Amino acid sequence: MHLNAVIYGLGSHEAAWRMPESDPRSLTKLSFWIDLARRAEAAGFDALFLGDVLTLQAGADKHLSDAMDPIVIMSALAAVTTRIGLIATASTTFDHPFHLARRFACLDHISDGRAGWNIVTSSNRLEAQNFGLDDMPEHAERYARAADVVDAALALWGSWEEDAKVADQQSGHYLDPAKVHRVDHKGPFVRTAGPLNVPRPPGGRPLLAQAGSSEEGRAFAASRADIVFTVQSDLSEARDFYNDIKARAVRAGRDPQSIRVLPGIVPIAATTREEAEARLLQLNSFANLEHLIAKGSEFLGVDLRSIDLEQPLPEELNMTAGNQASKSRVAALVGVARREKLTVRQLLARVACGRGHLLAVGTGQDIASTMQEWVEGGAADGFNVMCPVLPGDLTMFAEHVMPRLAERG
Template identity: 70%
Template sequence: MGLNAVIFGLGSHEAGWRMPESNALASTDLDYWIDTARRAENGGFDALFLGDVLALQQSADRHLSDAMDPVVILSALASVTSRIGLIGTASTSFDHPFHLARRFASLDHISKGRAGWNIVTSSNPLEAYNFGLDAMPNHAERYARAADVTEAVIALWESWQTDARIADKQSGRYLDLAKVQPINHDGPFVRSRGPLNVPRSPQCRPILAQAGASEAGRDFAARYADMVFTVQSDLADAQAFYKDMKARADRHGRAPESLLIYPGIVPIAAPTRQQAEDRLAQMNSFMVIEHVLAKLSEFLGADLSQADLDAPLPDGVGANATQSQSSQSRVAVLVNIARREGLSLRQLLMRLASGRGHMLAVGTGDDIAHTMQLWFESGAADGFNVMAPVMPADLKSFVDLVIPALVAKALFAVDHRSTLRLRLGLCEALSLAGSF
């Protein structure tokens, strides 16, 4: 079972920064990130996974909204860690492939083969405005551009053969130019002559992660990704997603095991179940309901400000999400949770605040480990993206309570192989000549 520590600022809970033990200003403090990385590495996690957003979010006066560049943070962390993978988010909608290829190849070199790129297409119009656009391109166009950019990035990474650097002091010959070739990429959205000016990655190329679950997102992931970060809260839905993604990988000529499926899990672990439930209740007590309601309205493409909080989600809500260019996969998850579990709007807001639609696991270390075992052994997950709701407290609780329970069940062991790709078991699936 693989484990990534996914860090959203000071935690995944909307009100996590208000908890008594939280340092509300720590998100821009490098010492906080160093402590987080070391805690995750010492706890045995395979990778540290940092998300990103390219805009100050709505309700920024009520919610932690600052976001430093994840690759800058990860580059700093590379020097104070030795084993843990370093996966950062970057958008194909606002970055050129040469910048992306160079940035993540550089991170891979300074970390000695531990880098990964989480590919996002972006859907927030606030991000579009920051880059001079009046609106985000439609969903289909964003994924078409993502494919074009990703193919160019991969080609740039592979423009160097592994033995291109000769560095022969005797002859004065540094580089074998026959082993460094232009890519001459001329796609529908981006062009790049290449080659890259950074040598071949220590792990052939950085790990590629992706989180889309729409039809276009699934097909994109099945074609390009090594790892899929998915929002699932129901075991049967997770099993269906897992089976579908493995089948899609096979249809793209890939070994199904070369595509790893990582559902998100929001763990609240405590010595007793009551203590865990009390902790969740404390987190939720700090939630500003108007803020979360505004966020849900944005996701669903519907104004819910006048809706009855103690009634079910109104009929038809979510139907306009495609027109609003929201994340289609997140919309489907939230609507399905509300309908399947018969939640009131208020209860759905609590779920959004605490788990963002992901599986919420509240209980003892053994309780949470049992849930993870069930998903892992029943064909729903190859690993998990662990999203601590309040940092660093809930990451520490997971390391102290859940990981020992997983180890006791022989489900998890620390892997000390040199590169992230090796530790994920993905090297054999990657051809040095290129996989696509």
């Protein structure tokens, strides 16, 4: 079972920054990130995962708004960890493949081969405006560009053969020119001559992760990703997604075991179920309803201010109308609401907790049982563990869930 520790912000819960245990000023302190990395490595996680967004988001006055550059953070953490993987997010929509390939190659070198790139296409109109665009390109176009950018990066990483660097001090011979190659990538969106001015990464290239679950996202992941992150909260639907990704990998000429599917899980672990449920209630009590309504409206593409919060989502609403941001996230949230017959208020609480990811509340045995069921049931190869509050819930997961998983082999 592969486990990534998600260390974005102060936790996955929208109200994490308001909890009495949290220091909302800690994000810009290196000591905060070092502490998280050391806790996760000691607990046995396979990798750290750091998301990103390239804008000050709407409603910034009501929620944690700053977002540190993942490459900078992971570079610092490479120096204070020895084993754990370092997966950083970077957008293919707003950056050139030479920059991306060079930065991740550098991270891979200084971490001795532990770098991973979470490939995103970005989805927020405000991000587009920060880079001189009036709006985001269409969903399909963003994925077409992503494929072009990643193909160019792969070519750049391969522009140095493994033994190209001779570095013979006696002869003065530094590189073997026959083993360093121009790339001359000329795609539909990007061009680059190459070669890269950084040697081949230790493992040949960094690990590639991708999180889209739309049709375009699935096709992209099946052809290029090593890890697929996904939003799933129903076992049957998660199994269908898992089988679809594996089948697409086969059709793309890949070994289906070479691609790992990791749904997100939001664990609230405690000694007893009652304590875990009380923790969830406490978290939700700190959530700002006005912000959640705005956030839910943004995700669903519907103005929830005009809807009775105590009623279910109206059946007649078209939840994807005009929404180019994240089609798979919209489908996941609407699916949760319909399947569990949630009121709008209850759905907003789910948005606050983890935006549609699997919510697991209970003892270490309870949560371990759920995780085991999903892996053995063919719905996951592991999980992106999205602790509600950091570092507290990460410590609770390490103390209550990790030992139960170890006992089960």
